[in-house]
Amino acid sequence: QVQLVESGGGVVQPGGSLRLSCVASGFTFDDYRTNFMKWYRQAPGKERELVAAIAGPISTSYADSVKGRFILSRDNAKRTMYLQMNNLKPEDTAVYYCNVIFGREYWGQGTQVTVST
Numbered sequence: 001q002v003q004l005v006e007s008g009g010g011v012v013q014p015g016g017s018l019r020l021s022c023v024a025s026g027f028t029f030d031d032y033r034t035n036f037m038k039w040y041r042q043a044p045g046k047e048r049e050l051v052a053a054i055a056g057p058i059s060t061s062y063a064d065s066v067k068g069r070f071i072l073s074r075d076n077a078k079r080t081m082y083l084q085m086n087n088l089k090p091e092d093t094a095v096y097y098c099n100v101i102f103g104r105e106y107w108g109q110g111t112q113v114t115v116s117t
Contacts, residue, residue, distance in 0.1 A: 002026035002106045006097040009111030012088055016115070020083040022098030022108060030076040032056045036101045039072065039083045041094035041113075052083060065091075068089070088115045 008020040020039070027035055036055055042048040052062045052072040060072045070082040081098060093115050098108040 002100065002102055004100060004106060004108035005094045006096065006098050006108045006111040009096060009113045011114045011116065013117055014089055014115055016088050017084070017086045018088065018113060020085065020096055020111060020113075022081040022083075024079050026076065027100070027102045028058075029074075029079040034102060037039075037074070037081050038101075039081075039098045040097045040099055041092075042047075042097070042110075043091075043094040046094075051096070054081065059086065085113070 003025045005023045010018060010020060012018055021090060025078050037053040038053040039052050040048050051066055052070055054060050054072050054074060062070060069087045074081045096108040097110045097114050
C-alpha cells in the first residue's frame with residue numbers, strides 16, 4: 001500500500017525558510033522507471049498547482065513562481081523527498097502535498113505553510 005507522509009510545515013516570516021519532507025512507502029522508491037514524484041500546493045480559494053517535480057535521481061523542474069527559491073531533492077536511503085523553500089513570500093502560503101504516480105496517482109495528507117508577519 002502506497003503511503004506518503006509530509007512534514008515540516010509551519011509559520012514563517014517573509015524571507016524565511018522551511019524544509020518540507022515526504023516519507024514514502026509501498027513502492028520501490030529508487031526505481032525511477034516506475035515512479036514520478038511531485039510537490040503540489042493549494043492556497044485557500046485556489047486550485048491545486050504543481051510546484052516542483054523530480055524525474056530520475058536529479059532531474060527537477062519548477063513552477064516559474066518558485067524558480068530560484070525552492071529546491072527539490074530526494075534521499076533514497078531514507079525514502080524521502082524534500083522541498084527546501086527559501087525567501088518565502090506571503091503568496092507561498094498554502095497546504096503543500098506530496099504526490100507520486102505509481103501506476104496511479106497517490107497523495108499525502110498535506111502540510112500547512114503560512115508566510116506572515
